[in-house]
Amino acid sequence: MTAAREAVRPLRENRDFLLLWSGSAVSILGSTASTVAYPLLVLAVTGSAADAGLTGFVALLPMLLFQLPAGMLVDRCDRRRVMIVCDAVRAAGLASIVAALSFGHLHLWHILLVGFVEGTLSVCHELAAGAAVPNVVHPTQISAALARNEARERGATMLGTPLGGILFGFGRAVPFVLDALSYLVSLVTLLFIRTDFQAQRSTERPHVLAGVKWLWRNAFLRTATFLVAGSNLLFRAMFLVVVVMASEKGASAAGIGVLFGVAGGAGLLGSLAASWCQRTLSLRTTVIGANWLWALLMVVIVTTDNFLVLGLAYAGMWFVGPLWNVAVASYQLEITPDHLQGRVLGAVGMLAFGAVPLGSLAGGYALDALGPHTAALVLTGWMVVLAAAATFSRAVRQTRRHNRVPHDAQVQDPPSDRDAGRPALRGVADDR
Known part of the structure; x- marks a missing residue:
């Protein structure tokens, strides 16, 4: 059971x-x-x-x-x-x-x-x-x-x-x-764990691209995954930019270490607040709000000459991250059929993590070609574009939380683009 x-x-x-x-x-x-x-x-x-x-x-x-x-x-x-x-x-x-x-x-x-x-x-x-x-x-x-x-x-x-x-x-x-x-x-x-980690297995022969196809047909998750990939690229590049900017503002190596330690602590606090936010805020509010908060904090980082303010703004970006992660991941786990969970998670991970090495590469080239301040301005513009994309996305604006279908129930295909805003799950277990 x-x-x-x-x-x-x-x-x-x-x-x-x-x-x-x-x-x-x-x-x-x-x-x-x-x-x-x-x-x-x-x-x-x-x-x-x-x-x-x-x-x-x-x-x-x-x-x-x-x-x-x-x-x-x-x-x-x-x-x-x-x-x-x-x-x-x-x-x-x-x-x-x-x-x-x-x-x-x-x-x-x-x-x-x-x-x-x-x-x-x-x-x-x-x-x-x-x-x-x-x-x-x-x-x-x-x-x-x-x-x-x-x-x-x-x-x-x-x-x-x-x-x-x-x-x-x-x-x-x-x-x-x-x-x-x-x-x-x-x-x-x-x-020592007694619980089964999956519902009764499907008799279908698993196809490696099934998760990609399912993800692509869900308008909201497809949009959220590309937004995550774009922000991951930015955050990886921003890591290098913040190190250089902090050094230029006179921070020592120890001071930079403390900055990232504080940022990690802010991320931990964000994870503690994530469950409450997930219960309180709508999914679209979290997705759109997180992107605009990141954009606002990027503006603070670009415009400040104070190392403390830079560190606090960067820590704020880390605080917001878990709020997004928990809200979107909860939605994804709730609506994905159990027999597809691994492949959908893999499809999301390939896009999201695939952006990380590209962000590191982009950050290094941007620093060499443009300098830290101009590179930070470019990254800020990129974040504003992502926030605007989230705001004007029909899939994001029309999404809403869904009652969860038990994972051993029969679940049909995810909603396509034309179904955005309608119930994401259809079938005998839909008790909405």
């Missing part, structure tokens, strides 16, 4: 959700620490900054290449078993790095291979975990569960970033030992 059919109880009393949440929290903490340690390790082994950059690129490449096939995998196979296998193989890969370091035979190809495999399996693990949420918690608690997941990820990232550097100082292998152990902790928590 799935969580959707059980009596409603607080998330803090949902044993399976707490196990899934805590195991993932430990895993993200370890992964963040090793992400910081990887370039430090490559620099120590090869002395090449180019090799360090290559390592980061190879580790992130699966996020672009494998979202769609990973989505098909987690729809076709048992999602909990997929996550267990991913944790076991990732732990083994990191253990191989620790062993190679212990024997003094670690090579660049070894680091690249482990990074690529770990990145690939992380895509599968995250898609399976995301698709499992509607089956682990009650339908009325999806947004609250996603808000807690946002808080978990941002909190673990805040702690893991400095922890990776600190642990590397104690020994090159230490951060990777922590990461391997974190995957084992996640694996153990998964073994």
